[in-house]
Amino acid sequence: MEGKRIVILGAGESGIGAAMLAQKQGFDVFVSDFGAIADRYKQTLVDLNIAFEEKQHTEELILNAIEVIKSPGIPDTVAVIKTLKKKNIPVISEIEFAKRYTAAKTICITGSNGKTTTTMLTYHILKKAGLNVGLAGNIGHSFAAQVATEDFDWYVLEISSFMLDDMYAFKADIAILLNITPDHLDRYDYKMANYAASKMRITQNQTADDYFIYCADDEETIKALKNAKINAKRSPFSIRKKVEGGAYLEGNNIHININPIDPLTMSISELALQGKHNIYNSMASGIVAKVLEIRNVTIRESMGDIKNIEHRLEHVAKISGVDYINDSKATNVNSTWYALESVNPEVILIMGGVDKGNDYEMLKDLVKQKVKAIVCLGKNNKRIHEAFENDVEVIVNTFSAHEAVQVAYHLATKGNTVLLSPACASFDLFKNYEDRGNQFKMAVKEL
Template identity: 80%
Template sequence: MEKQRIVVLGAGESGVGAAMLAQKQGFEVFVSDLGAIATQYKERLEELNIAFEEKQHTAELILNATEVVKSPGIPETAPMIKALKEKGISVISEIEFAKRYTKAKTICITGSNGKTTTSLLTYHILKNAGLNVALAGNIGNSFAALVATADFDYYVLEISSFMLDDMYAFRADISILLNITPDHLDRYDYKLSNYAASKLRITQNQQSDDVFIYCADDDETLKAMKSVKINSKIVAFSIRKEIENGAYLEGNNLHININLKEELTMSITELALQGKHNVYNSMAAGIVAKILDIKNSVIRESMSDFKNVEHRLEHVGKISGVEYINDSKATNVNSTWYALESVNPGVILIMGGVDKGNDYSMLKDLVREKVRAIVCLGKDNKRIHEAFEDDVEVIVNTFSANEAVQVAYHLANKGNTVLLSPACASFDLFKNYEDRGNQFKMAVKEL
């Protein structure tokens, strides 16, 4: 019998991981990337003798595949994907492919905002409880590479809507949908309902002993749930109302009740992650821990000593009574809304960069309420000026992280917060959002 042929499109972390797993499972493997392949991934493919091409897609080497694993970044409308679909060749995501070869339990986390933080926190609690757990997906390691090279009992997977679009038989043991706000709508015909439907694919194939965890305060989630049949147990979290089976807030106290197990109660002042949106993230992670029967003492300790991801509401330091926060990972308006929502009034907001057709109107109320001045950091700041000229007294243009920090330092008074939360991509002045965040931190240290 002829060897089945797996073609992997895209040679980033997920693509190379899929290729490693396909090779381990005895498939003939070929990797194709329309762009240049990063040195580290090229070296890994060469070490493993996996055939690949870069800067092109050769049709005759791809259209003879038994199955294709595609990178989440490649849209359905790409000519090669259309050609594969016309030939009836199955196109799946790396996550779908990897799940076939592991019996490990999967905890899958999606949402427009907060999924990285919630994934990291969930992983932190499970690891502290002594579980044999790995973190993968949209963050850090490729799920497929870990399945190929290691043996874990649990995987915490951060999952984007693009990954969900190419998942068909995949089944999450525990799935979490944190929230739905407009993002990546260019991939969904500019319809929020299409994007929401994509997010709810996290529940597909779940059975009665699986669990789906959602936010009872998120209107878009509630709306989208009406059009999907969910077969798993459903657990909610809310900061507005009491939840019998799930998590809720009463005053400053967080309560988690799951199936009449011993209730977990802790004050939100003890949480390592502060701000309303982080109460939601902590609730979601805490519910997972309770479902897995982790001791309350471990959950409490883990939720209070957790360190958040770099460049995401990261505290850089306090100078002359002014707090400096690096939120360079906020590359869309929603993320900046979350950042502003989590800090006290008296903000010098550093924002700007490459604008992806941003609608700044959702920020106006928070800017009016909390922001004293805006320091623009980008080559073209016209749209920020237009959006906020009636809401703040001072809007200044700067063209480097150093200049932005110097200007913010002179504008800030004791008790204020200088917040870098750009709401835009970074590649006009920086390599990426990490480079932008690192330059901001260096500039703060030099004050």
């Protein structure tokens, strides 16, 4: 297949999926990972007879591609990406590539917080309603792998800003933007406007037949909307005010009025996912369900019986009257704000890790009100000490999940909550946030 060489950078879930699909479409495929490739992914490449390299990027094997598909984790500042761009070789995301080969419709969910929960809830509702639907993006099996091996009519995709940055022709049939809060600013020259512009790419290429669902209470979203040209039908959701053609909270009831002939009203006490942030997530998913004309009874049932996702405000145990909650997925300050907002006072907060230029200011009020001690879990905790030394009496440093849990256990008394909600990435002490969450759970079970 001379002239049809596709190179894939990064051999994680998305990279392997892209390789499978590219091979199926008849391309000459080469996979290159600067790190070591996990055994199970290596085995897939060997089984499919796809050429690969690891622990290096060999330029002569990469720069002869007609197109490069890169892992969302690789920033544009990496040497090989700079060289590719200089040579005008297109660099795209796995999501962009996969969409070319499927006629399925897509529901795409982005936002700094709540993406995974909203994606899972939307998928749960659609599946319960009997739709032929796949789940992909930042979650589950890669989109490209499913396009290569499955035949779904719909996909619910969790989309990060890093994915959006490498998407060009892709179009979401239904786009959801949950919120825009400071996160990953190190990838956006520490400029909020750049990050917001990246999130707004979720609306690109949408037409008047498509839907754009967004939070009318989110300041940064409203700011970004002023400069954006949105062709899709707008559908806002709010817990502060009544909105038309979307969802709003009145008293304890959510109202979804996409279809005035058949509106949906539901009490927030019926929601399986509790807390203010989950009212927003439920509204966004509910609007999608109503756009797809799913029956109210199915929507109600689905929202009432969904299980919370692992590592997101996951209740681990109650020991001697103390609740232990695993929120390891909170890798930014805003996620930790949500977690603190949804738990009762007298919290032992375990936080820390790789600080991505965090501004802890937004946590101060909640920490003063609810937190009695902070247990730092990370190699460098200096900025946490500086941020909260006047707000909390006890701040302790620990260097393993086991140690953090032991310290928290001794600090907690009956009625307290031990909350792992790090506000930071996990790569200093752990493989990833799942590893951090699992080690926390193991340490709690050993108490």
